[in-house]
C-alpha cells in the first residue's frame with residue numbers, strides 16, 4: 459500500500475472490517491510492552507484506520523500518546539496500518555464471495571520501485587492462493603516490519619502472476 463499523502467483525505471472511506479481488525483490486533487511488534495501502553499497504541503491505531511490518517515500523523519500520535527520511540531512508532535504505524543487494511547480487504551472478499559458465488563483468491567504484488575526482500579519474492583513467485591490459506595511466510599502482507607507488498611485479489615482461481 460502506498461504511503462498516503464500529507465493531510466487527511468475527507469473522501470477516503472474506511473473499511474469497517476479493517477477497523478474491526480485494528481481493534482483486535484495482537485500488536486505483534488509490542489509483545490513486551492505494558493498492557494497500558496498496548497491499550498493506548500491500539501486506540502491510536504483504531505483512530506488511524508477509522509479516520510484515514512496521514513502516515514506522519516500516525517507516527518506523531520504513537521510518540522506523543524503512547525510514548526513510543528520515533529523509530530518504533532514508525533515501524534508500528536506502517537505495520538499495523540497495512541495489517542489491518544489487508545486483513546479487512548480479505549474479510550470483504552470473503553463476504554462478497556458468499557453473496558456473488560465468485561470465489562476470489564489472493565496474491566501479492568511488489569511495491570512499485572521498491573527493493574524486494576527474498577521473503578516477499580517467494581510469496582510473489584508462489585502466485586495466487588485461496589484467501590483463507592496462508593503462504594509459508596504468512597497469511598497476508600506485511601510479512602515483516604517494513605514490508606510494503608501489496609495484497610491484490612485474483613479472480614477465478616488463476617495462479618498466473
Ligand SMILES: [Zn+2]
Nearest residue numbers: 578605606607
Ligand atoms: Zn513484502
